[in-house]
Amino acid sequence: MKNKLKVYRAMHDYTQQDLADKIQVSRQTINTIEKGKYVPSTLLALKMAEVFQVPVLDLFQIEDSDWE
Amino acid sequence: MNFNLKLVIMKNYLFPHRFKLPGMILFIIGLCLLLLSFFEIYIPDWEVPFPYITYEALFGEREYFVIKEMSLGTILPILLYIIGGLLFGFSKESQEDELINAIRKNSLVWAVYINHIVLLVMLLFIGGFDFFGVIIMSSFSLLLFFIIRFQWKKHQLNTASDEE
Structure with a gap:
């Protein structure tokens, strides 16, 4: 699964800590999600989409390898 | 309340x-x-x-x-x-979230596997009265394996995400 968290963070001028605070998770969690090491729950994805005021699909996209 | x-x-x-x-x-x-x-x-x-x-x-x-x-x-x-x-x-x-929760659960699964693998190996190679010691140890080691694994994974998470 690809994500554009880093891009949207930069657009809003948020640090990882800023975003983490807004959705009540640790900075490490944001870091691992950005790096693609951890796939967040639907709830967390929706919270992030809400923070950036975009649809979830703008933040996260499924890849072919996710079907294997 | x-x-x-x-x-x-x-x-x-x-x-x-x-x-x-x-x-x-x-x-x-x-x-x-x-x-x-x-x-x-x-x-x-x-x-x-x-x-x-x-x-x-x-x-x-x-x-x-x-x-x-x-x-x-x-x-x-x-x-x-x-x-x-x-x-x-x-x-x-201090900051409990779903990632920490996932790490905790994975560590617990890992600890159950390791504890029983160790027990199986000891069952085969340690005999007689010494085996009682193994059984006693095995009833305490699960918690220890879990705690070590969980702390180690948290440490890895903290050091891996130092750079932003």
Whole structure:
């Protein structure tokens, strides 16, 4: 699964800590999600989409390898 | 209020974060005392009367509902180890979130596998009276394996995400 968290963070001028605070998770969690090491729950994805005021699909996209 | 509290406890089965540090201290003291008595370096010989449901002395008859001397030196380290270990391993983190929850669950699965693999190996290669020692050790090692794995994974998470 690809994500554009880093891009949207930069657009809003948020640090990882800023975003983490807004959705009540640790900075490490944001870091691992950005790096693609951890796939967040639907709830967390929706919270992030809400923070950036975009649809979830703008933040996260499924890849072919996710079907294997 | 009470109902809410029950819901929170049932939701994740974790203790509040404030129990973490006391849990760690009790766990370390208990572990040290257990190791000291396991290797027969130091076994405190404090004895206190205690009401037992059943009690069977070596080469003796089984008795029910009796008050007998309990070797606190043997029981106390185990109590400290188990209570401390449970509090330390299963208290919420300062920032409890779904990633930490996932790491905790994975560590628990890993610990169950390792504990039983070790038990299987020992079952095959350690015989006679020594095997009792293995069984006793195995009933305590699950918590230890879990705590080590969980702490290690948290450490890895913190060091891996240092750079932004």
